[in-house]
Amino acid sequence: MAFRAAVITFPGSNCDRDMAxxxxxxxxxxxxxxxxxxxxxxxxxxxxxLPGGFSYGDYLRSGAMAATSPIMRAVxxxxxxxxxxxxxxxxxxxxxxxxxxPGALLRNAGQRFICRTxxxxxxxxxSLFTSAYTQGETIRIPxxxxxxxxYADADTLDRIEGEGLVAFRYAESCNGSARDIAGVLSANGRxxxxxxxxxxxxxxAAVPALGGHDxxxxxxxxxxxxxxx
Amino acid sequence: xxxRVLVRLKPGVLDPQGRAVHHALEGxxxxxxxxxxxxxxxxxxxxxxTDRAAITAMCEKLLANTVIESxxxxxxxxxxxxxxxxxx
Numbered sequence: 583m584a585f586r587a588a589v590i591t592f593p594g595s596n597c598d599r600d601m602a603x604x605x606x607x608x609x610x611x612x613x614x615x616x617x618x619x620x621x622x623x624x625x626x627x628x629x630x631x632l633p634g635g636f637s638y639g640d641y642l643r644s645g646a647m648a649a650t651s652p653i654m655r656a657v658x659x660x661x662x663x664x665x666x667x668x669x670x671x672x673x674x675x676x677x678x679x680x681x682x683x684p685g686a687l688l689r690n691a692g693q694r695f696i697c698r699t700x701x702x703x704x705x706x707x708x709s710l711f712t713s714a715y716t717q718g719e720t721i722r723i724p725x726x727x728x729x730x731x732x733y734a735d736a737d738t739l740d741r742i743e744g745e746g747l748v749a750f751r752y753a754e755s756c757n758g759s760a761r762d763i764a765g766v767l768s769a770n771g772r773x774x775x776x777x778x779x780x781x782x783x784x785x786x787a788a789v790p791a792l793g794g795h796d797x798x799x800x801x802x803x804x805x806x807x808x809x810x811x
Numbered sequence: 812x813x814x815r816v817l818v819r820l821k822p823g824v825l826d827p828q829g830r831a832v833h834h835a836l837e838g839x840x841x842x843x844x845x846x847x848x849x850x851x852x853x854x855x856x857x858x859x860x861t862d863r864a865a866i867t868a869m870c871e872k873l874l875a876n877t878v879i880e881s882x883x884x885x886x887x888x889x890x891x892x893x894x895x896x897x898x899x
Contacts, residue, residue: 642873642874643876646873646876650872650873678878679876684878685878686876686878686879688824688825688827688879689827689828690827691825691827692827693827693828693831731825731827733824733825733878733879734878735878758825758827
């Protein structure tokens with residue numbers, strides 16, 4: 583089975599290798615690495631992944647500078663064609679700044695950088711990213727962020743909740759996010775942004791110190807979608 | 812032409828940084844501070860005659876995130892500001 587995933591690296595990305603490694607571990611296929619300054623994406627992609635990190639040193643706003651980089655024009659065009667896009671942590675911030683996802687990520691309400699494994703509730707399990715989870719299931723995935731406090735105005739929150747676009751919610755107090763939202767889908771369900779790091783939770787259950795394995799099913803969902811589509 | 816763009820968090824958007832500074836001011840003994848909100852000042856040096864619409868576009872596309880922030884544009888001289896304001 584061919585699976586073509588691209589991982590974008592911005593200056594300051596620091597989870598790009600983790601993301602590529604997770605994709606390779608789950609799919610058995612090498613991930614294609616793409617530099618932010620490239621104007622074009624490889625053809626025939628099944629997934630575009632925007633990794634975590636501190637792109638452009640978080641200048642101006644987290645994700646704001648990366649959203650203007652040449653490759654993001656190609657990512658937006660690909661998303662418009664329905665190519666699945668996954669943004670994790672800084673990748674989520676980039677996706678909101680690029681307006682591929684609603685809302686914005688503010689400084690954590692407690693001002694502190696939060697780096698720990700948190701409990702999440704799987705809310706939407708119908709999407710191509712989340713089909714391997716059970717609705718309402720509690721999973722544990724690490725977070726590591728300073729700006730993860732999800733914000734959108736009340737009308738937007740009502741709309742995304744009404745349309746079932748909340749993918750994951752924090753099951754415990756985390757960063758002050760509106761309605762405890764940890765992950766959001768685009769209206770067509772083919773773009774997912776989330777603050778927790780599924781790529782850090784793909785190791786076997788026997789090695790809990792490595793972040794657990796609850797993130798693995800996110801990548802397995804994408805693969806399953808690809809083979810059944 | 813000097814342009815100053817003031818970017819502020821919209822009312823109702825939590826500003827934990829402002830809150831922390833507020834607490835710090837109280838800790839230093841300054842009484843009577845009701846609230847602190849922290850924004851950003853961006854100074855641009857642009858070609859004379861750059862129209863207000865172009866500066867507004869810069870704000871909307873990059874300098875501010877209008878989901879969470881509002882912005883005001885100040886240019887040298889009130890006349891320029893008012894004229895540009897009508898365009899913007």
